[in-house]
Amino acid sequence: MHSDVVFVNKGFGIFEAFEGSATFRRNVELIIASLLFLMLVFTLCNYWPIDIWRQDSMYYVDSYADKLSEEGRWINYFLFDCLRLVPGQVAIWLSYLGVVTFGYGVAYNYTGEHRFSLIFGLLICQIPVIPVQLQWPETLVSGFLLLGFASLLARFISIYVFFPLMAVLLFGTFSVFYFVLPLLFLKDLDYKRAVLVFFLWILAFCFGYLITNLIVWQLTGNSIQVAEWRNPNYITDLASLAENLQRIYLAMSSQLLRISLVLISVLVIAVISWGIYSSIVLRSQIVMLLGAFCASGVYLSTLPLGIYIQERTLTPVFIGLISAFLLRKYSSNYMALIGLSLIFLLGLRMSVLTNNGIDWYRANTESMKEEFSQLLPYDPKTVQRLFVVAEMSESQKVFLKFNLEHGIRGRFSEGFAPPMYWLPVLKNMGFKDFRVCTNLEGWDCDYIKPFYEKRFSYELPSGIFTAWKINDHDVILTINPGFLKSPLPEKLLP
Known part of the structure; x- marks a missing residue:
């Protein structure tokens, strides 16, 4: 076990008590876990009055064939008649269960600590773009559940089977979740094994895309068709390659800047600074690198097509960056207290944004319901x-x-x-x-x-x-x- 640098004055009683008492640390973790859980309960309750979903949800269409050609979600195609019977609220609860399970699995595989892992799972439940995705609750519930299932499956099957299997399954439901799967293999990860994980991750992504195209072709007679509204730019020469690289840079820079401003810049700077410092002290630079690569995967995967990346699909970016800066194995109680404090503050801010977004959606749909019923x-x-x-x-x-x-x-x-x-x-x-x-x-x-x-x-x-x-x-x-x-x-x- 390596030594941690203590950078606080032990004269401060709370730090001194925290460093010397495992019970005090456990109580702080239980308090933060309870507060994050209450935030999640409040969010779920906030969803309760909503019964109007987006216009292309399964609830409002008679067939999923057109969506299959554009999105490749072949599992949704086969489960169409079942998924459209799932009440929206039930789909939302199941989706959050999948997120908690995945977050817990990522943290526990790395730290081996139950309380911290629960905190981490509850933290990523507060990601403010999740409610936007859940405006199509029945469409994405299978993807969220597969995300949680992946954290369990990763413990029992070979990595050589895991990535190809999950690539095929997630392409059939919600493909962007595939980008965070390497986070499930942080335990005892060194740079040599990290190279293997990335190689299999990328290779399996191509495999999943190929198999999905074959399935779509078998069902429709065509491969996946990129919708025009995504403004695709296929690579045909160096100029088109440069154009797509510029699109990726502009999308990444503008969206990350906007997210940092929305989350409050001071908090974001504190989280990033702590993430860099703690990665050096705790020798967890590989976690930072892996989290950053997972976050960037959402953008880099669009290179061949140059398609537009919608903000509502950025859940994997949040998960990757949160893991990069806040997922740590703390042997020092001092450092754990600081890390847990930042987790709570970030969770609180994201919870506020999450519920603001739900309030906005509910107010708009309820206003339409009221006016239309009168008009x-x-x-x-x-x-x-x-x-x-x-x-x-x-x-x-x-x-x-x-x-x-x-x-x-x-x-x-x-x-x-x-x-x-x-x-x-x-x-x-x-x-x-x-x-x-x-x-x-x-x-x-x-x-x-x-x-x-x-x-x-x-x-x-x-x-x-x-x-x-x-x-x-x-x-x-x-x-x-x-x-x-x-x-x-x-x-x-x-």
């Missing part, structure tokens, strides 16, 4: 076509004003300005036949342009939306022109 008192069976119409420039201003007035913000989420995103609420009300007219373009949208021009006649004194019947069987739902007449709160403008 559309029609029997859905009598509505042949429900035209959902919005000019994006106007819709974006309306939702910005609504969020500013309510003091809420969806930092990592897509907003609700596109009219397509209003459909889940309408489907929950029983409406089935829609015509979505974004910027007055789309199927049958030319038909309603003369009626849409008369929307000022249906202006309401309050509310985001307005609606009216244009004949016995067609209805228009659009933005209320009156909502923007009052100015945006100046002190809250971005």
Whole structure:
């Protein structure tokens, strides 16, 4: 066992008591674990009233075939009829169970300490992009459960089998979770074995992608098709390679900077500084390197295609960086106290952001539910076509004003300005036949342009939306022109 550098004055009673008492350290760990658990319970309770999910969730579609071609989630394809029966809240609880299990497994395999491992698992549950992913709860629950299962499986099978197997399974559910799997092999890891882990990790990733393409081809007749909205840039020469490298750099730098600002820069600097210092003192530089590589894997994997990386997929980046800077085997109680304090502060800040995001999502969906129920008192069976119409420039201003007035913000989420995103609420009300007219373009949208021009006649004194019947069987739902007449709160403008 190596010696730790003590850099605090032993005259401070709390440090002196902590260093000399295993009981005191255990009590601090139990307190922090309890507080993090209460944060998780609060988060789960905050989800409870939500019953509206994103427009392309399994709850609102009749087939997963189109998604299979774009995403390659072949396990979701086979489990489609089962997954769409899982209540959203149950899927969310199971997903968090998978995260806790994985975090606990990573920490315990490295430290062998149950309490610290539980703390670590509860910490990564507070990652603020997880609620964004869980706006599709039934779609990703299989991926979250496989993540937790991986931490158990890694103990019992060879690494040569583990990585290929998990690559195939996670490509069938939620592939970005694959990037954090090397963290399960930190126990007794030296640089020679780390090279082997990385080699197998990368090779198995290619294997998983190949097998998934073969499965998709067998089911659809095509390999995985990259969606146009991802703005792919295939490598064909040195110029396209340079372009994709620049895309990776810009995405990584801008997103990490934004995350550090949201988490509070002083806290981020303290965590990074402590991570570097403790890695030197405790000789755990390899943990830092492995965590950093896992975090960067999300970005580097896009090199061949140059696709856009959405912030909601950054859970592995958080897990990798948290592991790099806060996952340590503390032989000194002094250092453990500092590390645990930073874990608590980071967990608290992430929990606040997590629940802010849930509050934002709930407020927007509940507002739509309330307004639509008042504006559309029609029997859905009598509505042949429900035209959902919005000019994006106007819709974006309306939702910005609504969020500013309510003091809420969806930092990592897509907003609700596109009219397509209003459909889940309408489907929950029983409406089935829609015509979505974004910027007055789309199927049958030319038909309603003369009626849409008369929307000022249906202006309401309050509310985001307005609606009216244009004949016995067609209805228009659009933005209320009156909502923007009052100015945006100046002190809250971005």
